[in-house]
Amino acid sequence: MGTKSAVDLMESLSEVHFSGFHMDGLEQRKAGTEQPTTSATDMYKQPFVIGVAGGAASGKTSVCDMIVQQLHDQRVVLVNQDSFYHNLTEEELTRVQDYNFDHPEAFDTEQLLRVMDKLKHSQAVDIPKYDFKGYKNDVFPARRVNPADVIILEGILVFHDPRVRALMNMKIFVDTDADVRLARRIKRDTADNAREIGAVLDQYSKFVKPAFDDFILPTKKYADIIIPRGGDNHVAIDLIVQHIRTKLGQHDLCKIYPNLYVIQSTFQIRGMHTLIRDSQTTKHDFVFYSDRLIRLVVEHGLGHLPFTEKQVITPTGSVYSGVDFCKRLCGVSIIRSGESMENALRACCKGIKIGKILIHREGDNGQQLIYEKLPNDISDRHVLLLDPILGTGNSAVQAISLLLKKGVPESNIIFLNLVSAPQGVHVVCKRFPRIKILTSEIEIGLNEDFRVIPGMGEFGDRYFGTDNDDQQVVPPSQ
Incomplete structure:
Protein backbone atom coordinates (compact mmCIF):
# COMPACT_ATOMS: atom_id res chain seq x y z
CA MET A 1 0.00 0.00 0.00
CA GLY A 2 1.66 3.25 -1.14
CA THR A 3 1.81 6.30 1.06
CA LYS A 4 -0.24 9.29 -0.08
CA SER A 5 1.42 12.64 -0.45
CA ALA A 6 0.52 15.34 2.07
CA VAL A 7 -1.51 17.29 -0.48
CA ASP A 8 -3.39 14.21 -1.74
CA LEU A 9 -4.15 13.11 1.78
CA MET A 10 -5.51 16.47 2.88
CA GLU A 11 -7.48 17.23 -0.29
CA SER A 12 -9.15 13.81 -0.27
CA LEU A 13 -11.28 15.02 2.63
CA SER A 14 -14.51 16.18 0.99
CA GLU A 15 -12.77 18.27 -1.65
CA VAL A 16 -11.62 20.86 0.88
CA HIS A 17 -8.58 22.59 -0.64
CA PHE A 18 -5.62 23.47 1.53
CA SER A 19 -4.09 26.27 -0.50
CA GLY A 20 -0.94 28.23 0.07
CA PHE A 21 0.98 25.35 1.70
CA HIS A 22 4.05 26.96 3.25
CA MET A 23 6.61 26.56 5.99
CA ASP A 24 7.21 29.57 8.21
CA GLY A 25 10.53 31.17 7.39
CA LEU A 26 11.57 28.53 4.83
CA GLU A 27 9.04 28.60 2.02
CA GLN A 28 6.85 31.38 0.66
CA ARG A 29 3.56 30.84 -1.05
CA LYS A 30 3.90 30.69 -4.80
CA ALA A 31 1.08 33.17 -5.17
CA GLY A 32 3.04 35.97 -3.56
CA THR A 33 5.23 37.00 -0.68
CA GLU A 34 2.55 37.06 2.01
CA GLN A 35 4.22 36.81 5.40
CA PRO A 36 2.95 34.50 8.18
CA ILE A 244 -9.50 25.08 15.76
CA ARG A 245 -10.02 22.93 18.86
CA THR A 246 -6.41 21.71 18.61
CA LYS A 247 -5.16 25.28 18.44
CA LEU A 248 -7.35 26.37 21.35
CA GLY A 249 -5.88 23.60 23.51
CA GLN A 250 -2.40 24.89 22.72
CA HIS A 251 -3.64 28.41 23.31
CA ASP A 252 -4.68 27.60 26.90
CA LEU A 253 -1.34 25.98 27.80
CA CYS A 254 0.60 28.91 26.38
CA LYS A 255 -1.46 31.30 28.49
CA ILE A 256 -0.44 29.33 31.59
CA TYR A 257 3.24 28.97 30.67
CA PRO A 258 4.84 31.95 28.90
CA ASN A 259 7.99 29.84 28.37
CA LEU A 260 6.07 27.40 26.09
CA TYR A 261 6.17 28.18 22.38
CA VAL A 262 4.16 26.29 19.75
CA ILE A 263 5.05 26.87 16.11
CA GLN A 264 2.23 28.55 14.25
CA SER A 265 0.43 25.73 12.48
CA THR A 266 -0.15 25.71 8.74
CA PHE A 267 -1.77 22.98 6.73
CA GLN A 268 1.67 22.20 5.32
CA ILE A 269 2.73 21.33 8.88
CA ARG A 270 -0.54 19.47 9.49
CA GLY A 271 0.13 17.46 6.33
CA MET A 272 3.56 16.44 7.63
CA HIS A 273 2.06 15.47 10.98
CA THR A 274 -0.60 13.41 9.22
CA LEU A 275 2.02 11.43 7.33
CA ILE A 276 4.44 10.73 10.18
CA ARG A 277 1.56 9.76 12.50
CA ASP A 278 0.12 7.31 9.97
CA SER A 279 1.00 3.74 10.98
CA GLN A 280 1.04 2.75 7.29
CA THR A 281 3.73 5.28 6.31
CA THR A 282 6.92 3.63 5.03
CA LYS A 283 10.21 4.17 6.88
CA HIS A 284 11.56 6.18 3.95
CA ASP A 285 8.63 8.62 4.02
CA PHE A 286 8.60 8.72 7.81
CA VAL A 287 12.24 9.82 7.89
CA PHE A 288 11.77 12.29 5.02
CA TYR A 289 8.80 14.14 6.55
CA SER A 290 10.20 13.89 10.08
CA ASP A 291 13.40 15.57 8.87
CA ARG A 292 11.39 18.38 7.30
CA LEU A 293 9.45 18.96 10.50
CA ILE A 294 12.56 18.71 12.68
CA ARG A 295 14.30 21.33 10.51
CA LEU A 296 11.38 23.69 11.11
CA VAL A 297 11.56 23.18 14.86
CA VAL A 298 15.32 23.72 14.91
CA GLU A 299 15.05 26.92 12.85
CA HIS A 300 12.41 28.30 15.21
CA GLY A 301 14.52 27.30 18.21
CA LEU A 302 17.52 29.18 16.84
CA GLY A 303 15.29 32.23 16.56
CA HIS A 304 15.06 32.34 20.36
CA LEU A 305 18.81 32.70 20.84
CA PRO A 306 20.38 36.06 21.71
CA PHE A 307 21.99 38.07 18.93
CA THR A 308 24.16 41.14 18.48
CA GLU A 309 23.68 43.87 15.93
CA LYS A 310 26.14 43.87 13.05
CA GLN A 311 26.70 46.04 10.00
CA VAL A 312 28.19 44.70 6.77
CA ILE A 313 29.10 46.17 3.39
CA THR A 314 27.18 44.57 0.52
CA PRO A 315 28.69 43.90 -2.95
CA THR A 316 27.03 47.13 -4.12
CA GLY A 317 28.97 49.11 -1.53
CA SER A 318 25.89 49.74 0.61
CA VAL A 319 25.68 49.33 4.37
CA TYR A 320 23.33 46.63 5.66
CA SER A 321 22.35 46.64 9.34
CA GLY A 322 21.73 43.07 10.44
CA VAL A 323 22.52 40.71 13.29
CA ASP A 324 25.29 38.29 14.20
CA PHE A 325 24.45 34.73 15.21
CA CYS A 326 24.98 33.47 18.75
CA LYS A 327 28.48 31.94 18.82
CA ARG A 328 28.46 30.05 22.13
CA LEU A 329 26.00 27.29 21.27
CA CYS A 330 25.79 23.50 21.46
CA GLY A 331 23.23 20.77 21.06
CA VAL A 332 22.49 17.91 23.47
CA SER A 333 20.43 14.94 22.28
CA ILE A 334 18.60 12.57 24.59
CA ILE A 335 19.55 9.16 23.19
CA ARG A 336 18.24 7.62 21.11
CA SER A 337 15.27 9.47 19.62
CA GLY A 338 16.97 12.80 20.14
CA GLU A 339 19.74 11.76 17.76
CA SER A 340 17.22 12.01 14.92
CA MET A 341 17.32 15.80 15.37
CA GLU A 342 21.10 16.15 15.16
CA ASN A 343 21.40 16.31 11.37
CA ALA A 344 18.96 19.22 11.16
CA LEU A 345 20.93 21.10 13.81
CA ARG A 346 24.22 20.46 12.00
CA ALA A 347 22.65 21.63 8.74
CA CYS A 348 21.67 24.92 10.38
CA CYS A 349 24.79 25.47 12.52
CA LYS A 350 28.04 24.60 10.80
CA GLY A 351 30.52 22.78 13.06
CA ILE A 352 28.25 22.84 16.14
CA LYS A 353 29.24 20.67 19.10
CA ILE A 354 26.66 18.08 20.11
CA GLY A 355 26.64 16.22 23.41
CA LYS A 356 24.61 13.17 24.37
CA ILE A 357 22.64 11.99 27.38
CA LEU A 358 21.33 8.43 27.74
CA ILE A 359 18.60 7.86 30.33
CA HIS A 360 17.58 4.29 31.06
CA ARG A 361 13.92 3.86 31.90
CA GLU A 362 13.01 1.67 34.85
CA GLY A 363 9.24 1.40 35.07
CA ASP A 364 6.83 4.19 34.22
CA ASN A 365 8.15 6.77 36.67
CA GLY A 366 11.68 5.75 37.59
CA GLN A 367 14.48 7.27 35.55
CA GLN A 368 18.19 6.47 35.79
CA LEU A 369 21.00 8.29 34.03
CA ILE A 370 23.57 5.79 32.75
CA TYR A 371 25.61 7.82 30.22
CA GLU A 372 26.53 11.42 29.40
CA LYS A 373 29.12 12.99 27.14
CA LEU A 374 28.98 16.78 27.05
CA PRO A 375 31.29 19.60 25.90
CA ASN A 376 33.74 20.57 28.65
CA ASP A 377 32.73 24.24 28.40
CA ILE A 378 28.98 23.59 28.27
CA SER A 379 28.38 25.93 31.22
CA ASP A 380 29.43 28.84 28.98
CA ARG A 381 27.10 27.88 26.14
CA HIS A 382 23.45 28.12 25.20
CA VAL A 383 22.06 24.59 24.92
CA LEU A 384 19.48 23.21 22.49
CA LEU A 385 18.15 20.06 24.17
CA LEU A 386 16.83 17.60 21.57
CA ASP A 387 14.09 15.00 22.04
CA PRO A 388 11.24 14.60 19.51
CA ILE A 389 8.61 13.49 22.06
CA LEU A 390 7.78 15.13 25.40
CA GLY A 391 5.60 12.57 27.18
CA THR A 392 5.60 12.28 30.97
CA GLY A 393 8.47 14.75 31.23
CA ASN A 394 10.54 12.46 33.46
CA SER A 395 13.42 12.02 31.00
CA ALA A 396 13.43 15.74 30.28
CA VAL A 397 13.62 16.56 33.98
CA GLN A 398 16.60 14.21 34.40
CA ALA A 399 18.38 15.70 31.39
CA ILE A 400 17.74 19.31 32.41
CA SER A 401 18.80 18.60 35.99
CA LEU A 402 22.10 17.20 34.70
CA LEU A 403 22.70 20.30 32.57
CA LEU A 404 22.06 22.51 35.61
CA LYS A 405 24.57 20.46 37.65
CA LYS A 406 27.10 21.06 34.87
CA GLY A 407 26.65 24.78 35.41
CA VAL A 408 24.35 25.63 32.50
CA PRO A 409 22.03 28.52 33.48
CA GLU A 410 18.40 27.48 33.30
CA SER A 411 17.59 30.42 31.03
CA ASN A 412 20.23 29.19 28.55
CA ILE A 413 18.36 25.95 27.79
CA ILE A 414 15.90 25.62 24.90
CA PHE A 415 14.10 22.27 24.77
CA LEU A 416 13.10 21.30 21.21
CA ASN A 417 10.59 18.57 20.39
CA LEU A 418 8.06 17.71 17.72
CA VAL A 419 5.08 16.94 19.96
CA SER A 420 4.37 17.53 23.63
CA ALA A 421 1.81 15.99 25.96
CA PRO A 422 0.16 18.46 28.36
CA GLN A 423 1.29 16.33 31.32
CA GLY A 424 4.93 16.66 30.28
CA VAL A 425 4.57 20.38 29.69
CA HIS A 426 3.18 20.84 33.21
CA VAL A 427 6.01 18.81 34.77
CA VAL A 428 8.85 20.57 32.94
CA CYS A 429 7.47 24.13 33.02
CA LYS A 430 6.63 23.99 36.74
CA ARG A 431 10.02 22.52 37.63
CA PHE A 432 12.04 24.79 35.33
CA PRO A 433 10.11 28.02 34.67
CA ARG A 434 13.06 29.77 33.01
CA ILE A 435 13.84 27.27 30.25
CA LYS A 436 12.02 27.53 26.93
CA ILE A 437 10.09 24.65 25.37
CA LEU A 438 9.47 24.83 21.64
CA THR A 439 7.25 22.27 19.93
CA SER A 440 5.23 21.89 16.74
CA GLU A 441 2.05 20.49 18.31
CA ILE A 442 0.40 19.83 21.66
CA GLU A 443 -1.01 16.31 22.04
CA ILE A 444 -4.27 15.19 23.63
CA GLY A 445 -2.45 13.53 26.52
CA LEU A 446 -1.17 10.17 27.80
CA ASN A 447 -2.99 6.84 27.87
CA GLU A 448 -2.97 4.32 30.73
CA ASP A 449 0.39 3.01 29.51
CA PHE A 450 1.90 6.52 29.66
CA ARG A 451 2.13 6.64 25.87
CA VAL A 452 1.48 9.93 24.06
CA ILE A 453 -1.84 10.01 22.16
CA PRO A 454 -2.60 10.32 19.34
CA GLY A 455 1.21 10.20 19.12
CA MET A 456 3.63 8.85 16.55
CA GLY A 457 4.50 5.48 18.07
CA GLU A 458 8.05 4.70 19.15
CA PHE A 459 9.79 7.49 17.28
CA GLY A 460 13.32 6.07 17.55
CA ASP A 461 12.24 2.64 16.32
CA ARG A 462 10.44 4.13 13.34
CA TYR A 463 13.26 6.55 12.49
CA PHE A 464 16.25 4.24 12.94
CA GLY A 465 14.54 0.91 12.19
CA THR A 466 14.95 -1.39 9.18
CA ASP A 467 16.97 -0.28 6.16
CA ASN A 468 14.26 -1.63 3.86
CA ASP A 469 12.52 1.47 2.49
CA ASP A 470 9.45 -0.53 1.59
CA GLN A 471 8.98 -1.85 5.09
CA GLN A 472 5.83 -0.40 6.63
CA VAL A 473 5.17 0.30 10.26
CA VAL A 474 2.87 -2.39 11.62
CA PRO A 475 -0.33 -0.97 13.13
CA PRO A 476 -0.79 -1.73 16.84
CA SER A 477 -2.95 -4.73 17.61
CA GLN A 478 -6.48 -3.99 18.70
Missing part, protein backbone atom coordinates in the same frame (compact mmCIF):
# COMPACT_ATOMS: atom_id res chain seq x y z
CA THR A 37 -0.13 36.01 9.77
CA THR A 38 0.36 36.15 13.51
CA SER A 39 3.66 35.50 15.29
CA ALA A 40 4.03 32.32 17.32
CA THR A 41 4.77 34.23 20.50
CA ASP A 42 1.85 36.67 20.28
CA MET A 43 -0.90 34.42 19.00
CA TYR A 44 -1.33 32.55 22.29
CA LYS A 45 -1.78 35.69 24.36
CA GLN A 46 -4.69 36.81 22.18
CA PRO A 47 -7.91 35.37 20.73
CA PHE A 48 -7.87 32.97 17.81
CA VAL A 49 -9.04 34.99 14.80
CA ILE A 50 -10.66 33.32 11.79
CA GLY A 51 -11.25 35.27 8.59
CA VAL A 52 -14.03 34.07 6.27
CA ALA A 53 -14.19 35.63 2.80
CA GLY A 54 -15.95 34.89 -0.49
CA GLY A 55 -18.37 36.39 -2.97
CA ALA A 56 -21.78 37.73 -2.00
CA ALA A 57 -24.26 34.88 -1.36
CA SER A 58 -21.45 32.28 -1.44
CA GLY A 59 -22.51 30.79 1.91
CA LYS A 60 -20.11 32.61 4.25
CA THR A 61 -22.78 33.18 6.88
CA SER A 62 -23.78 29.50 6.84
CA VAL A 63 -20.15 28.44 7.28
CA CYS A 64 -19.72 30.87 10.18
CA ASP A 65 -22.94 29.74 11.85
CA MET A 66 -21.90 26.09 11.66
CA ILE A 67 -18.48 26.84 13.14
CA VAL A 68 -20.10 28.81 15.98
CA GLN A 69 -22.56 25.97 16.67
CA GLN A 70 -19.82 23.34 16.85
CA LEU A 71 -17.69 25.55 19.12
CA HIS A 72 -20.58 25.95 21.55
CA ASP A 73 -18.32 25.32 24.53
CA GLN A 74 -16.03 28.21 23.59
CA ARG A 75 -16.57 31.94 23.78
CA VAL A 76 -17.04 32.87 20.11
CA VAL A 77 -18.00 36.24 18.61
CA LEU A 78 -18.89 37.02 15.02
CA VAL A 79 -17.86 40.33 13.48
CA ASN A 80 -19.41 41.18 10.10
CA GLN A 81 -17.63 43.47 7.67
CA ASP A 82 -21.09 44.72 6.60
CA SER A 83 -21.30 46.56 9.93
CA PHE A 84 -18.53 48.87 8.78
CA TYR A 85 -20.02 50.41 5.64
CA HIS A 86 -19.53 54.15 5.38
CA ASN A 87 -22.53 56.41 5.95
CA LEU A 88 -23.70 57.69 2.57
CA THR A 89 -23.65 61.44 2.05
CA GLU A 90 -26.76 63.35 0.95
CA GLU A 91 -25.36 63.49 -2.57
CA GLU A 92 -24.68 59.74 -2.62
CA LEU A 93 -28.19 59.04 -1.32
CA THR A 94 -29.72 60.82 -4.30
CA ARG A 95 -28.01 58.33 -6.63
CA VAL A 96 -27.75 55.30 -4.38
CA GLN A 97 -28.42 53.03 -7.36
CA ASP A 98 -25.00 54.05 -8.67
CA TYR A 99 -23.14 53.39 -5.41
CA ASN A 100 -20.84 50.35 -5.44
CA PHE A 101 -21.25 48.52 -2.11
CA ASP A 102 -18.80 45.83 -3.27
CA HIS A 103 -15.83 48.18 -3.61
CA PRO A 104 -13.11 48.24 -0.90
CA GLU A 105 -13.62 51.98 -0.38
CA ALA A 106 -17.25 51.36 0.63
CA PHE A 107 -16.00 50.04 3.99
CA ASP A 108 -14.58 51.97 6.94
CA THR A 109 -11.54 49.73 7.34
CA GLU A 110 -9.94 52.05 9.90
CA GLN A 111 -12.89 51.60 12.26
CA LEU A 112 -12.79 47.83 11.69
CA LEU A 113 -9.11 47.78 12.65
CA ARG A 114 -9.80 49.75 15.83
CA VAL A 115 -12.55 47.35 16.84
CA MET A 116 -10.41 44.28 16.15
CA ASP A 117 -7.47 45.76 18.05
CA LYS A 118 -9.62 46.22 21.14
CA LEU A 119 -11.06 42.71 20.91
CA LYS A 120 -7.59 41.20 20.52
CA HIS A 121 -6.56 43.04 23.69
CA SER A 122 -9.56 41.69 25.66
CA GLN A 123 -11.57 44.91 25.58
CA ALA A 124 -15.34 45.08 25.01
CA VAL A 125 -16.44 47.05 21.94
CA ASP A 126 -19.56 48.56 20.42
CA ILE A 127 -20.10 47.45 16.83
CA PRO A 128 -22.46 49.53 14.70
CA LYS A 129 -25.52 47.99 13.07
CA TYR A 130 -25.79 49.25 9.52
CA ASP A 131 -29.22 50.32 8.21
CA PHE A 132 -29.43 49.09 4.62
CA LYS A 133 -32.59 51.14 3.98
CA GLY A 134 -31.30 54.47 5.22
CA TYR A 135 -27.63 53.62 4.50
CA LYS A 136 -26.49 54.87 7.90
CA ASN A 137 -24.71 53.13 10.80
CA ASP A 138 -26.14 55.31 13.57
CA VAL A 139 -29.86 54.56 13.19
CA PHE A 140 -29.90 51.44 15.38
CA PRO A 141 -28.23 50.95 18.78
CA ALA A 142 -24.71 49.54 18.51
CA ARG A 143 -24.15 45.87 19.38
CA ARG A 144 -22.05 45.33 22.50
CA VAL A 145 -19.42 42.61 21.93
CA ASN A 146 -17.36 41.23 24.80
CA PRO A 147 -13.89 39.64 24.52
CA ALA A 148 -13.86 36.01 23.40
CA ASP A 149 -11.60 33.02 22.80
CA VAL A 150 -12.46 32.94 19.09
CA ILE A 151 -13.26 35.86 16.79
CA ILE A 152 -14.77 35.14 13.38
CA LEU A 153 -14.40 38.07 10.97
CA GLU A 154 -16.68 37.60 7.96
CA GLY A 155 -17.11 39.64 4.81
CA ILE A 156 -16.58 39.78 1.07
CA LEU A 157 -13.37 41.80 1.33
CA VAL A 158 -11.83 40.86 4.68
CA PHE A 159 -8.71 39.58 2.86
CA HIS A 160 -8.26 42.72 0.75
CA ASP A 161 -6.40 44.92 3.26
CA PRO A 162 -3.07 43.38 4.38
CA ARG A 163 -3.47 44.96 7.84
CA VAL A 164 -6.71 43.04 8.37
CA ARG A 165 -5.20 39.81 7.00
CA ALA A 166 -2.31 40.14 9.46
CA LEU A 167 -4.77 39.83 12.35
CA MET A 168 -5.91 36.36 11.31
CA ASN A 169 -4.72 32.99 12.57
CA MET A 170 -6.76 31.15 9.93
CA LYS A 171 -8.14 32.37 6.59
CA ILE A 172 -11.05 30.58 4.89
CA PHE A 173 -12.37 31.33 1.40
CA VAL A 174 -15.88 30.06 0.59
CA ASP A 175 -15.87 29.15 -3.11
CA THR A 176 -19.30 28.81 -4.72
CA ASP A 177 -20.25 28.73 -8.39
CA ALA A 178 -21.22 32.13 -9.83
CA ASP A 179 -24.61 30.87 -11.05
CA VAL A 180 -25.46 29.58 -7.58
CA ARG A 181 -24.44 32.89 -6.01
CA LEU A 182 -26.57 34.85 -8.47
CA ALA A 183 -29.60 32.62 -7.90
CA ARG A 184 -29.27 33.03 -4.13
CA ARG A 185 -28.89 36.80 -4.48
CA ILE A 186 -32.02 37.10 -6.64
CA LYS A 187 -34.03 35.04 -4.17
CA ARG A 188 -32.73 37.00 -1.17
CA ASP A 189 -33.17 40.49 -2.62
CA THR A 190 -36.60 39.89 -4.16
CA ALA A 191 -38.10 37.89 -1.28
CA ASP A 192 -36.45 39.48 1.74
CA ASN A 193 -35.75 43.02 0.54
CA ALA A 194 -38.75 43.41 -1.81
CA ARG A 195 -36.59 44.54 -4.74
CA GLU A 196 -37.47 44.20 -8.41
CA ILE A 197 -35.60 41.42 -10.21
CA GLY A 198 -34.56 43.83 -12.95
CA ALA A 199 -32.86 46.10 -10.41
CA VAL A 200 -31.11 43.13 -8.83
CA LEU A 201 -29.75 41.93 -12.18
CA ASP A 202 -28.70 45.45 -13.15
CA GLN A 203 -26.76 45.87 -9.89
CA TYR A 204 -25.17 42.43 -10.32
CA SER A 205 -23.88 43.11 -13.85
CA LYS A 206 -22.85 46.70 -13.07
CA PHE A 207 -21.16 46.30 -9.67
CA VAL A 208 -21.29 42.86 -8.05
CA LYS A 209 -19.68 40.72 -10.76
CA PRO A 210 -16.94 43.24 -11.73
CA ALA A 211 -16.08 43.77 -8.05
CA PHE A 212 -15.86 40.01 -7.49
CA ASP A 213 -13.50 39.63 -10.44
CA ASP A 214 -11.39 42.69 -9.55
CA PHE A 215 -11.25 42.64 -5.74
CA ILE A 216 -12.68 39.47 -4.17
CA LEU A 217 -11.44 36.60 -6.35
CA PRO A 218 -7.79 37.83 -6.29
CA THR A 219 -7.78 37.48 -2.48
CA LYS A 220 -8.47 33.76 -2.76
CA LYS A 221 -4.71 33.21 -3.00
CA TYR A 222 -4.32 34.32 0.62
CA ALA A 223 -6.64 31.62 1.98
CA ASP A 224 -5.30 28.78 4.12
CA ILE A 225 -8.43 26.76 3.33
CA ILE A 226 -10.80 26.91 0.35
CA ILE A 227 -14.24 25.40 0.95
CA PRO A 228 -16.29 24.43 -2.10
CA ARG A 229 -20.09 24.56 -1.76
CA GLY A 230 -20.04 26.64 1.43
CA GLY A 231 -22.31 25.46 4.23
CA ASP A 232 -23.21 22.28 2.33
CA ASN A 233 -19.67 20.96 2.84
CA HIS A 234 -20.14 19.52 6.33
CA VAL A 235 -17.01 17.34 6.29
CA ALA A 236 -14.80 20.32 5.48
CA ILE A 237 -16.31 22.35 8.31
CA ASP A 238 -15.87 19.46 10.75
CA LEU A 239 -12.19 19.30 9.78
CA ILE A 240 -11.80 23.04 10.34
CA VAL A 241 -13.47 22.88 13.75
CA GLN A 242 -11.19 19.99 14.76
CA HIS A 243 -8.15 22.08 13.83
